Amino acid sequence: MTAQTALIFDLDGTLIDSAPDLHHAANTVLRHENLPEISFEQARSFIGKGAPVLISRVMQAVGLPEDPAEHARLLALFMREYDKPPALTRLYPGVMDALARLRAMGLPMGLCTNKPASPTHIALDHFGLAPFLSAVACAETLPQRKPDPAPLRHVLAELGTASALYVGDSEVDAETAQRAGLPFALFTEGYRHTAVADLPHAHVFDHFDALPDLVARHLRERAA
Numbered sequence: 001m002t003a004q005t006a007l008i009f010d011l012d013g014t015l016i017d018s019a020p021d022l023h024h025a026a027n028t029v030l031r032h033e034n035l036p037e038i039s040f041e042q043a044r045s046f047i048g049k050g051a052p053v054l055i056s057r058v059m060q061a062v063g064l065p066e067d068p069a070e071h072a073r074l075l076a077l078f079m080r081e082y083d084k085p086p087a088l089t090r091l092y093p094g095v096m097d098a099l100a101r102l103r104a105m106g107l108p109m110g111l112c113t114n115k116p117a118s119p120t121h122i123a124l125d126h127f128g129l130a131p132f133l134s135a136v137a138c139a140e141t142l143p144q145r146k147p148d149p150a151p152l153r154h155v156l157a158e159l160g161t162a163s164a165l166y167v168g169d170s171e172v173d174a175e176t177a178q179r180a181g182l183p184f185a186l187f188t189e190g191y192r193h194t195a196v197a198d199l200p201h202a203h204v205f206d207h208f209d210a211l212p213d214l215v216a217r218h219l220r221e222r223a224a
């Protein structure tokens with residue numbers, strides 16, 4: 001293990017704005033089932049705890065009873081839509097430049113997401129993010145998912161550094177960092193429901209252009 005600090009990113013709502021594709025996939029399933037569609041705001045607010053929770057929330061929103069067999073069937077239909085190149089998803093502005101600058105600073109980088117492995121890897125390859133990330137934990141990597149701290153600790157162990165700054169956008173990410181004992185940098189343009197002041201964070205930023213300087217400051221403060 002090195003004394004170095006790593007950077008670990010969340011994916012949905014942090015590096016990529018994927019809510020339009022998740023909304024589209026959910027509504028494709030609902031249309032197929034002759035059920036009412038959900039709004040973009042609803043879909044966006046259902047992201048954060050992974051695909052099975054998103055489907056539970058969609059079922060609740062359209063008035064379907066909680067039934068495990070029906071949940072499994074709708075989840076499978078959803079995954080068929082989700083496992084496609086992300087046509088409506090965009091990188092947040094400045095992400096590629098920030099990652100290049102952070103890599104030039106010698107920082108090991110990883111990813112810790114609740115997104116299922118297949119759409120995660122499709123998105124990482126599609127946007128050219130994969131070469132920056134030397135350790136990745138997705139929904140299926142461990143039995144636990146965020147906000148359980150285990151996946152974040154797993155990525156930290158894989159990166160082989162003593163500490164890391166976790167960069168995310170949501171309540172789930174803030175809680176995961178806190179439970180893993182890692183500092184948290186909050187990106188404000190993602191999918192949180194809570195006011196910035198009410199989410200525990202060590203750093204906050206609203207554009208990726210600001211991230212390399214923020215990280216440099218974080219490293220100086222830790223060294224002091």
Ligand SMILES: O=C(O)COP(=O)(O)O
Pocket residue numbers: 010011012013046047048049050051054112113114115116146
């Ligand atoms: O897909 C989700 O529900 C959450 O994904 P994230 O952990 O990358 O925010």
